[in-house]
Amino acid sequence: MENLNKTFSRTDKTPVATVTFKYKAVQRKFLDRAVWDRPQQNSPVYNGDTIRTAPNAEATLYFVDRNVVDLGSSTMIQVFVNNEETQINLDSGLVSAVTSDSSDMVISSENTTAKVARGSTLRADKSIVGTTQFVVEKGEAVLSGQDGAEDSRVLTQGAIVQTGTEQPFVMISPGKSIKLLNQSGKGVDVPFQWQTTVQTGDDLYLETAPFSNFSDETQRYTVTGLTEFTIPQQKNSFYWRLYAGEAAGDEQSMLGGKITIVSAPAPVLLEPVFEAKYTYVETPPSIRFLWEGNTLAASYLLEVADNPDFRNPQFSRFTNTQSLTLPEFTEGTWYWRVTPRYLIGTESAPESSKIAFFHVEQQNAVQEAPQALFPQAMAETARGQEMTFAWKNKSETKSYRLKVAKDAQMKNIVVDTVVESNSFKLADAAAVLPNGDYYWTVSGIDSKGMETAATAPVRFETMNSDFSLRSIFPPEGFTIADTLCPDVRFTWKTNVEADKRFQVSASPDFERLTADVTTNGNGIEAVSLPKGTWYWRVITESNVGTVKSEVKQVVVAEPLEKPRLLGVTQMVMVLAEKKNKFAWTPVAGADYYQLRIFKPGYEDDPIYENLFVTNTEIEMPLHHVEDGMYRLSIQGFSAASITSTRRYGLAVDHDFMLRQLRPVELLHPRDGASVKGLDAALQPFSFKWSAMVEPSSAQFILQKKGATAPVLAVQNPSKEVQAPWLDAGKYTWEVKATVFEGFDISSSKPYTFTVLPIPPLPPASFIVPEQNAVLNAAFFKSYRSIDFQWTKVPDVTHYRFTLRNAKGKPLVTRDILADAAETPEFNFQEITLLSRGSFTAEVRAQRRLSNGKVFQDGTVSRLSFEIDLPKPTSVRVDETGVLYGR
Numbered sequence: 001m002e003n004l005n006k007t008f009s010r011t012d013k014t015p016v017a018t019v020t021f022k023y024k025a026v027q028r029k030f031l032d033r034a035v036w037d038r039p040q041q042n043s044p045v046y047n048g049d050t051i052r053t054a055p056n057a058e059a060t061l062y063f064v065d066r067n068v069v070d071l072g073s074s075t076m077i078q079v080f081v082n083n084e085e086t087q088i089n090l091d092s093g094l095v096s097a098v099t100s101d102s103s104d105m106v107i108s109s110e111n112t113t114a115k116v117a118r119g120s121t122l123r124a125d126k127s128i129v130g131t132t133q134f135v136v137e138k139g140e141a142v143l144s145g146q147d148g149a150e151d152s153r154v155l156t157q158g159a160i161v162q163t164g165t166e167q168p169f170v171m172i173s174p175g176k177s178i179k180l181l182n183q184s185g186k187g188v189d190v191p192f193q194w195q196t197t198v199q200t201g202d203d204l205y206l207e208t209a210p211f212s213n214f215s216d217e218t219q220r221y222t223v224t225g226l227t228e229f230t231i232p233q234q235k236n237s238f239y240w241r242l243y244a245g246e247a248a249g250d251e252q253s254m255l256g257g258k259i260t261i262v263s264a265p266a267p268v269l270l271e272p273v274f275e276a277k278y279t280y281v282e283t284p285p286s287i288r289f290l291w292e293g294n295t296l297a298a299s300y301l302l303e304v305a306d307n308p309d310f311r312n313p314q315f316s317r318f319t320n321t322q323s324l325t326l327p328e329f330t331e332g333t334w335y336w337r338v339t340p341r342y343l344i345g346t347e348s349a350p351e352s353s354k355i356a357f358f359h360v361e362q363q364n365a366v367q368e369a370p371q372a373l374f375p376q377a378m379a380e381t382a383r384g385q386e387m388t389f390a391w392k393n394k395s396e397t398k399s400y401r402l403k404v405a406k407d408a409q410m411k412n413i414v415v416d417t418v419v420e421s422n423s424f425k426l427a428d429a430a431a432v433l434p435n436g437d438y439y440w441t442v443s444g445i446d447s448k449g450m451e452t453a454a455t456a457p458v459r460f461e462t463m464n465s466d467f468s469l470r471s472i473f474p475p476e477g478f479t480i481a482d483t484l485c486p487d488v489r490f491t492w493k494t495n496v497e498a499d500k501r502f503q504v505s506a507s508p509d510f511e512r513l514t515a516d517v518t519t520n521g522n523g524i525e526a527v528s529l530p531k532g533t534w535y536w537r538v539i540t541e542s543n544v545g546t547v548k549s550e551v552k553q554v555v556v557a558e559p560l561e562k563p564r565l566l567g568v569t570q571m572v573m574v575l576a577e578k579k580n581k582f583a584w585t586p587v588a589g590a591d592y593y594q595l596r597i598f599k600p601g602y603e604d605d606p607i608y609e610n611l612f613v614t615n616t617e618i619e620m621p622l623h624h625v626e627d628g629m630y631r632l633s634i635q636g637f638s639a640a641s642i643t644s645t646r647r648y649g650l651a652v653d654h655d656f657m658l659r660q661l662r663p664v665e666l667l668h669p670r671d672g673a674s675v676k677g678l679d680a681a682l683q684p685f686s687f688k689w690s691a692m693v694e695p696s697s698a699q700f701i702l703q704k705k706g707a708t709a710p711v712l713a714v715q716n717p718s719k720e721v722q723a724p725w726l727d728a729g730k731y732t733w734e735v736k737a738t739v740f741e742g743f744d745i746s747s748s749k750p751y752t753f754t755v756l757p758i759p760p761l762p763p764a765s766f767i768v769p770e771q772n773a774v775l776n777a778a779f780f781k782s783y784r785s786i787d788f789q790w791t792k793v794p795d796v797t798h799y800r801f802t803l804r805n806a807k808g809k810p811l812v813t814r815d816i817l818a819d820a821a822e823t824p825e826f827n828f829q830e831i832t833l834l835s836r837g838s839f840t841a842e843v844r845a846q847r848r849l850s851n852g853k854v855f856q857d858g859t860v861s862r863l864s865f866e867i868d869l870p871k872p873t874s875v876r877v878d879e880t881g882v883l884y885g886r
Helices: 482-487 677-682 777-782
Strands: 017-022 026-029 043-045 050-053 058-063 068-071 076-082 085-098 105-109 112-116 121-126 131-138 140-145 148-156 160-164 169-173 177-182 188-196 204-209 219-222 228-234 238-244 254-263 268-271 276-280 287-292 297-305 315-319 323-326 332-342 356-362 372-374 378-380 387-391 399-405 413-419 423-426 436-445 458-463 469-473 478-481 490-494 500-505 513-519 532-542 545-548 552-557 571-575 580-584 592-598 608-613 617-620 628-638 647-661 665-668 673-675 686-690 697-704 712-715 720-722 729-738 751-755 766-768 773-776 786-790 798-804 810-817 825-828 837-848 854-857 861-868
Touching: 017 026, 050 058, 105 121, 112 121, 112 131, 131 140, 131 148, 131 169, 160 169, 169 238, 169 254, 177 188, 188 238, 188 254, 268 332, 287 297, 287 332, 297 323, 315 323, 372 436, 387 399, 387 436, 413 423, 413 436, 469 532, 478 482, 478 647, 482 552, 490 500, 490 532, 580 628, 608 617, 665 729, 673 677, 677 854, 686 697, 773 777, 786 837, 798 825, 810 825
Parallel strands: 085 105, 177 254, 276 356, 378 458, 478 552, 571 647, 673 751, 773 861
Antiparallel strands: 017 043, 017 058, 026 050, 050 076, 058 068, 068 085, 076 085, 085 121, 105 112, 112 140, 121 131, 131 160, 140 148, 169 188, 188 228, 204 219, 204 238, 238 254, 268 287, 287 323, 297 315, 297 332, 332 356, 372 387, 387 423, 399 413, 399 436, 436 458, 469 490, 500 513, 500 532, 532 545, 532 552, 580 617, 592 608, 592 628, 628 647, 665 686, 686 720, 697 712, 697 729, 729 751, 766 786, 786 825, 798 810, 798 837, 837 854, 837 861
């Protein structure tokens, strides 16, 4: 292929599609030009353009009518759109066309045209020299020759048409290179369906491997006699090939391709948080929706409804982002979910997120008062500086009214102002609020001018002086763990050189002091306080009198509560391939938890330890742990913050017995096995299974595909169950079991096996009489019976003999027991049943069980013969009424 790096664009045509590709190995040629260019990602495609891909390249065309065409490697097509109908002319390579629910498409190659119906998928493969294949993967298509509709025919799902040299294999699904989405995380089933002209007796194999040369980790499945096979729960991409006999090294005699499996987990809902609550008075709130998607999703469908079934959703919006804000949610409970949309096809519908819900509540016009922030105790107003009042913002509040008074009853008002923000700066505060005690309140005003309740009066003291004394740490409302109180350093800042007195009291008025320590520094530590609420301050004497810092409250807290375990019993069973979950109740104030599992007496050597668990449950693998007695210890902690020291909690200790528990293991037959029909009838195998722990109850179930009732069900079976007589078909078997403690140890999944059809017995050959023999009068003068003899068929138990007349009606049917005679025979003595004419003798070899049931039938052998006897002489009589003598 010619490698050109130019990209052309044109303004004289309207695009009919866009092209995306892999490995940047795609070229385009306009209808009216001879030069190839290399388009960029999402470049336009115009009517009449020719598109070609390099080896190992892939491309996808997205049409404006929502049809999609995938191009395989080394493929060249030409695109035409006439009268709103899309037509793809395939020159070479492989294309897969997926039509939307509103438009169809035409795929043509040489003398064959396929019109793909709406909502259908068709694959056209011209990658093999001399052969073109049309495969309907979904829906239907109308196939016709170049001259018109008289040769047209409708092809439905699974139909295959080959032109040119017929290939021994045609894969109906999957295609040679497809992508499957692993949405659940557990893997995806990959179903194979093919058509073959290989002889029935030839062995057929399906192989998979992670490498294209099948050099390592190759899985081989025997699929003799089958035309479909499913490989379950595949998580990783792999290559596949299908071949007959020993043709593994002959690429011309096998069919192959690649399955790309891509992880695409369902979206995770983040905001609103689960069971969030929103309130409003008059204006319904706008709510932001936020979720975590995946890189493969092209867009998302956000649905919000007032019912969990999402009937008639209030909002249904597509977005290519992972967040969306929607307005006006009225009172009620609202459910929401997110569904991704992918550009590549999926075997099943895209998996939606879990369903979350939130509440919206309308409140009365009277709202609670805003929350006052500062000032709270002391405000410095020296040197003409501003004084700031601040409070928390309230929704639906248009403005706020601030009042400052000299008395707690708010009668002697000094400041009364209305502001639109949640703060106010009072200029030249020293002039407006001279040294002294004051009180302030704030109330909200809604859009109608209605004023809400005001905050309780907050007392503060102003100080207009060059002398300052400010308490620094701990801040107001700080929480101290009781064990860490002596380690906390109380600090302050002052420009007064005199000695200071550090005071602590149980009441904010400091009428009774718990601590009164004189110090000349800017801090003090080793202060031991009992659990409870305390107030602290620093005072000193200056030229203007006593200078006091603002009073700050601290809480000396006791340890956090111990958590309570949920669902953890005295016996913990470890199930194979599953993690054990431990859960506990949340501890108020705890930010994280420490969890340890150890043997009693060996606390320093835990078998499992996690010192930072932020949830209230954890899953852990315990398959490596031996059976025995263990102790589970969980303790809550809160991290240090601007409002608290680090805090610890009381630990909960729980002793339990751990026991490894494996599910029942199915040993024979293995999953996907094939059993020859003759072996199943003559040498019935035994189903074998094992269990690490003897189950208290078990049930063996054998089911045939398509049947409602089980073929065999055995309660509390032994470890070997004799298989009954099984005819051809697909079967599943499983063992359901529980142990005494009530835990389920059933087999992880049902195993599938196939009983192949029993081949027919070969036909016998008649020896006597000869074919087309004529038995005349001379024969019956010598013999009063007819002796039929035929060649012996090996391994038979019976021969079924049937004698029919010329009309095919059976005259005699006999079951003849096979013996050691080299020439089986049947002596027919009921001559009276025969007459002049043609007859047919039939013999069929059979193998029967002891109960008489035929398990292997043979091919019918036929012998034609004729009985030639003279016709009886007719007697001539006179006519009625002629008398003797006349």
